Amino acid sequence: MTMSTTNAAPSPAVASSSSQAVSSSQAVAEASGGQVLRVAEPLSLDSGASLAPYQIAYRTYGRLNADRSNAVLICHALTGDQYVAETHPVTGKPGWWSTLAGPGKLLDTDRYFLICTNVLGGCLGSSGPKDINPATGEAWGLEFPMITVGDMVRAQRVLIDHLGIDRLFCVIGGSMGGMQVLEWAARYPERLFAAVPIATAARHSAQNIAFHEVGRQAIMADPDWCGGDYIRQGRRPQRGLAVARMAAHITYLSEQALHRKFGRNLRNPTGLGYGFEADFEVESYLRYQGKSFVERFDANSYLYITRAMDYFDLAAEHGGKLAGAFKDTKTRYCVISFTSDWLFPTSESRAVVHALNAVAADVSFVEIETDKGHDAFLLDEPEFFQTLRGFLDGCARLSGLAPSTAPSP
Amino acid sequence: MTVLTEGRLDTAVSRDAALAVGDLRRDLAVIAEMIEPRSRVLDIGCGDGMLLAHLAQSKAVDGRGIELSQAGVNACVRSALSVIQGDADHDLEAYPDGAFDYVVLSQTLQATRNPRLVLESLVRIGRRAIVSFPNFGYWKIRLRLLATGRMPRSSLLSHVWWDTPNIHLCTIRDFLELAQDLGISTDRSLILDSAGRPYPFGAQGRLANLLAEQGVFLLRRP
Numbered sequence: 001m002t003m004s005t006t007n008a009a010p011s012p013a014v015a016s017s018s019s020q021a022v023s024s025s026q027a028v029a030e031a032s033g034g035q036v037l038r039v040a041e042p043l044s045l046d047s048g049a050s051l052a053p054y055q056i057a058y059r060t061y062g063r064l065n066a067d068r069s070n071a072v073l074i075c076h077a078l079t080g081d082q083y084v085a086e087t088h089p090v091t092g093k094p095g096w097w098s099t100l101a102g103p104g105k106l107l108d109t110d111r112y113f114l115i116c117t118n119v120l121g122g123c124l125g126s127s128g129p130k131d132i133n134p135a136t137g138e139a140w141g142l143e144f145p146m147i148t149v150g151d152m153v154r155a156q157r158v159l160i161d162h163l164g165i166d167r168l169f170c171v172i173g174g175s176m177g178g179m180q181v182l183e184w185a186a187r188y189p190e191r192l193f194a195a196v197p198i199a200t201a202a203r204h205s206a207q208n209i210a211f212h213e214v215g216r217q218a219i220m221a222d223p224d225w226c227g228g229d230y231i232r233q234g235r236r237p238q239r240g241l242a243v244a245r246m247a248a249h250i251t252y253l254s255e256q257a258l259h260r261k262f263g264r265n266l267r268n269p270t271g272l273g274y275g276f277e278a279d280f281e282v283e284s285y286l287r288y289q290g291k292s293f294v295e296r297f298d299a300n301s302y303l304y305i306t307r308a309m310d311y312f313d314l315a316a317e318h319g320g321k322l323a324g325a326f327k328d329t330k331t332r333y334c335v336i337s338f339t340s341d342w343l344f345p346t347s348e349s350r351a352v353v354h355a356l357n358a359v360a361a362d363v364s365f366v367e368i369e370t371d372k373g374h375d376a377f378l379l380d381e382p383e384f385f386q387t388l389r390g391f392l393d394g395c396a397r398l399s400g401l402a403p404s405t406a407p408s409p
Numbered sequence: 410m411t412v413l414t415e416g417r418l419d420t421a422v423s424r425d426a427a428l429a430v431g432d433l434r435r436d437l438a439v440i441a442e443m444i445e446p447r448s449r450v451l452d453i454g455c456g457d458g459m460l461l462a463h464l465a466q467s468k469a470v471d472g473r474g475i476e477l478s479q480a481g482v483n484a485c486v487r488s489a490l491s492v493i494q495g496d497a498d499h500d501l502e503a504y505p506d507g508a509f510d511y512v513v514l515s516q517t518l519q520a521t522r523n524p525r526l527v528l529e530s531l532v533r534i535g536r537r538a539i540v541s542f543p544n545f546g547y548w549k550i551r552l553r554l555l556a557t558g559r560m561p562r563s564s565l566l567s568h569v570w571w572d573t574p575n576i577h578l579c580t581i582r583d584f585l586e587l588a589q590d591l592g593i594s595t596d597r598s599l600i601l602d603s604a605g606r607p608y609p610f611g612a613q614g615r616l617a618n619l620l621a622e623q624g625v626f627l628l629r630r631p
Contacts, residue, residue, distance in 0.1 A: 323503075334486065335493075353493050354503035360449075362473070364486045365493035369479060383479075387486045394489020 034059055034082065034089070034125055037159050043120075044154075046311075049145035053134065056159050057125020058117040061085050061101065062109035064165070070401055071165045072107060073156065073192075074116040075173030075180035078248075078305055079297055081124040082116045085109065090124075090296045099380045106389050111401070112169065119180075120155045121147035121305050123298035130231055130298045140300075142228035147304055149176070149312045153183040160191070167191055169399060170392065174198035174377035175344065176305070179312050182352065185333070186314055186325035194395040196388065198336045199377045201348035202322050202355070203313040208343060211251055212306040215244030219299045228300055241299040242290030249289045254340035254373035258282060315355075322355035329356075332398075333363040334391040336384065338376040364391055433463050435605030436541045439625050440513055443539055443597060444468060448510035451475070451534065453497050454517035458485035465490070473509075475500055498522045501530040509535045516565075516623075518542045518584075520574040525587060532593055532630035541625040546580030546618040549603070564603075565622060581610075581618045584626070592631030599625045 035058050042052035059082040064071060074084050074097065085101040087094060101107040101114055118126040121144070129144035136143075160168065171184045171192045178200025185195040204212075219225055222240025226233045250258075262282040266272065278284040318324035333356055337349035346367045356363040368384045370376045376384070433441065437460045444450060446468040452461050455474030458481075464470035474492035476482045485492035493500070497514060498521050512535030514527070519542050521527045531538035543565040544550075553561035560570040568575065579587075581600070588595060598610035600621030610617045610624065617624075 332491070350495075353495075354500070357493070357500070357503040358505060360505060360508040362491050363493060364482075364491050365495070366482050366486055367479065367494050383483060387483050390483075390487030390489055397489065 036125055037162055039158055041158075043151070043158070045145055045151045046148040047146045051120075051127065051145055054120070054127040054155070055125070056117050056120070056127075056155055057122075058082050058115060058159060059084065059086070060116075061114040062112055064113040064163070068165050069167070069169060069399065070112050071160075071163070071168050072112045072114050073160065073168050073171045073184070074101065074107070074114055075156075075171065075177035075184075076116060076119065077173070077175035077177050078309065079245075079293070079302075080177070081122065082118045083124075084114065084116045088296075091292070096378065099378070100385070100388075106385055106392070107172075111396075115159070115163070117156050117159055119147075119152045119176075119305065119308075121152070121301060121308060123301040124296075126155070128298065129228075129300035129304055139231035141231065142300065144300070144304065146311075147308050149179045149183050149308050150187070150317070152308065153180050153187060156180070156184075157188060157191070167193060169401065170194040170196060170395065172196040172198070173200075175200055175374065176309050178344075179309065182314055182325070183312075185329065185331050186318070189326075189329050189331055192331055193399050194332045194334070194392070196334045196336070196391070197349075197352065199338055199341050199344045199349075199374055200352075201344050202315060202325070202352050204310050205348070208251075209310045211248065211343075212310055214247050215306060216303050218243040218247065219303060222299075225299060228303075230299070236294070237299045238294040241294045241297065241302060242287075244302060245293040245297075246286045246290040249286060251343045252373060252375045254342065254371055256340060256371040257373050260371070261285075322351065323358035326356055326359050326361055329359060329361050331361070332391075332395055333361060334388070335363060335365040336377075336387065337365075337367045338372070338374070338381075338384075339367060339369050340371045341374040341376065343374040433459060435607075436515060436601055436623060436625060437463070439599055439601065439607050440515060440539050440541060441467070443625075443627050444470065444511050446470070449473075449508070450511045450513060451504075451509045452513045452515075453501075453531075454514065454520075455485065455490075455492060456481050458488060458490040458492060460513065460515070461485070461490050461492075462488060496521075497527045497530075501527065501534060504530075504534045506533055507536055511535050511537050511539055513539045515539075515541045516543065519576070519578050521577065524577045524579075525591070528587065528593070528628075529591055532591075532628055536629070537596070538593075538628040538630075539625065540584075540628060541623055542579070542584065543575075543623050544581045544600070544618065544621045545578040546582060547622050548619045549622075551619075563622070581621055581624045582615070584624065588626070588628060594629045594631070595626055596629050597627035601625065 037056045040053045042050040044050050080096050083095050084097045085095040103109050118124045120126055121128045123130055129140045133140045171181045173181050178197035181195050181197040219237055219240035222237035224235040225237035265281040266279055267281055267284055273279045314325045315322040335349050335353050337346040353365045366387045370381055372379055450470050450472045452474045455461055455476050461472040461474050464472055475495045476492055477496045482492050482494045512531045518524050550561040599607045600610045600617050601607050601623045603622045
C-alpha cells in the first residue's frame with residue numbers, strides 16, 4: 001500500500017493492513033502510483049446502511065507545509081477521478097484539471113498541497129459496486145449500498161483526518177464536485193477556510209434527474225447488464241453505458257458550441273450516405289465519446305453516482321431552507337457559473353449566493369461569459385482563471401499563506 | 410482611475426466626470442468619511458471596487474459589494490474583494506435585517522426600477538444607509554431645460570434620453586420627501602457643487618436644491 005506523502009500519523013480508526021482482497025480498480029490505482037487508504041471502521045451512510053471495510057483511492061500533489069495549512073481538496077465531477085494533474089493511467093490523457101493544477105499553475109503545486117479522492121461508489125480505486133464484497137467474495141453489483149454526496153464527503157473527511165489536516169485551505173470542484181464543496185461547507189464549516197463551488201447547484205433539478213434517468217435506463221436496457229450482475233457473468237454492458245454517455249455529453253455542451261464545432265458537417269464530403277451510419281460529424285463525435293468512455297468507466301458506478309447527484313438537496317437536509325445549511329459560516333465563498341451552462345444554469349448558483357447572503361456570509365459570485373456550456377469549468381477560460389486566481393490569492397493573504405511565486409499567466 | 414466600458418459604472422453616471430480626490434472620486438471620499446473604522450459595509454453598484462478597496466485599506470472595513478457588470482465584478486474578485494454579480498432591484502431581498510453597519514448606494518438610486526423599495530431595503534439591511542445621487546433640481550439642469558426645451562445633459566448625466574439608464578431621476582427635495590414618507594431619519598446631509606466641493610445641507614432648503622449638483626445622505630431606519 002502506498003501511504004500518503006506526508007508524515008502524518010494514521011488516526012487510530014484507520015487500519016493500514018492490506019489483507020483485503022485486491023480488486024481490479026485498486027490494482028489500477030496502485031500500479032499507477034496512486035494512494036489508497038483502507039479503513040476498517042464502518043462508515044455510516046445516509047441510507048442507514050454502513051460500509052466496512054472500505055477504501056479511498058486518492059492522489060496528492062505538492063507538499064503539505066509545516067503547519068498543515070496549505071491543503072486544497074479538489075472534488076471531481078460525475079465521471080472524473082483522482083488523476084487531476086498527471087497522465088491518466090487508463091486513458092493516457094492529461095489530468096482532467098491539468099489546465100488549472102500543477103507547478104506554477106493556478107492551483108500551484110509549489111504552493112498548495114493538492115488532494116483529490118476518487119469518490120465513494122467510483123470505479124478507480126475507491127470502494128464501489130465493481131469491487132469485491134468481503135461478505136460474499138464476489139463483486140458487489142447492486143448489493144453495494146446506495147451512496148449520497150454526503151457519504152462521499154464523509155469518506156473524504158476520514159482521509160483528511162488521516163492526513164492530519166485540521167483545516168483545509170480550500171475545497172474546490174465543479175458540477176458534482178461543486179455539490180461536494182457545498183456539502184463540505186455545510187457539514188464541516190470549521191474544516192475549510194475557503195469554498196469554491198463551480199457550475200453547480202444546491203439540489204439536482206427535475207430536468208437533470210430526467211437526463212440521468214435516460215442514462216440509467218439505457219444501461220439497464222442493455223442485455224449485458226444482467227440485472228447489475230454482469231461482472232460475475234463475465235459480460236459488460238458497453239452499449240448501454242455508451243448511450244448513457246452520449247446523452248449526457250450533449251448536456252455538457254451548448255448548442256452554440258456544438259454548432260461551432262460540427263455544424264451539419266458530413267464525414268463524407270461527397271454527400272449523404274442514405275443509411276444509419278454516422279453521416280454527420282456530430283454523430284461520429286458522440287459515438288467516439290461513448291466508446292472511449294466505456295473503456296474507463298463501470299456501468300454500475302454510473303448508476304450509483306448519478307443517483308447520488310439526484311438525491312442531492314442541501315436545503316432539504318436543513319429543514320427546507322438553504323440558508324440553514326450555511327448558518328454562522330465563517331468560510332469565504334467564491335461561486336462561479338457560466339452563461340451558456342444549461343445543465344447547471346446561473347440561476348442555481350444565484351440561489352446558493354442568495355442563501356449565503358441571507359446569513360451575511362463572505363461571498364463572491366461571478367458569471368463567466370462563454371459559449372462552451374457546462375464543460376467550460378474544465379477548459380481554459382481566461383476570465384474564469386483570473387477571477388479564481390484573485391480569489392485564491394486574497395484568501396492566501398488572509399490566511400497567512402506565503403505569497404505565490406508563480407508568474408501570472 | 411479605471412473606468413469600465415460596460416455596466417453600471419459607465420451607464421449610470423460617468424464616474425470620471427466627477428472630480429476625484431487623490432485616487433478616490435470626490436463623492437466617494439465624502440461617503441468614506443462618513444463610515445466608522447472596522448465596520449461592516451455593503452457597497453451596491455460598487456463598480457471596480459474603488460470605494461471598498463479604499464475602505465479596506467484605510468479603515469479596516471469588512472466590505473462586500475454588489476455589481477451588475479461582469480467586468481466590474483471580475484475586477485473586484487481579482488483584487489480579493491468579496492463581490493457578487495447582481496443589482497439593487499433583485500439581490501437585496503435575501504439579506505437579513507441589520508446585516509451591515511452601512512449600506513452604500515452611490516449614484517445608482519436613479520437607475521433602479523423601484524427606488525422606493527430599494528430605499529426601504531437599504532435601511533433594513535444596514536443600520537445606516539449612505540445614498541448619493543445626481544440632483545435634478547440643480548440650477549444648470551433647470552436652466553438647460555428652460556432655455557433649450559430639451560432633456561438636459563450634464564457631466565453627471567451625460568446620456569441621451571433614449572439611452573439613459575437613469576429612469577428615476579429626482580431632486581433633493583423629492584428624495585427627502587420620500588425618505589420622510591418612509592419614516593427614514595437623515596443623520597447627515599451634504600451637497601456637492603459642480604467642483605465636487607462638499608457643503609453641509611442645512612436650513613437653506615430650497616437653495617441647496619438649486620445649488621447642489623449632487624447630494625449625499627446618511628440615513629437611518631425608522
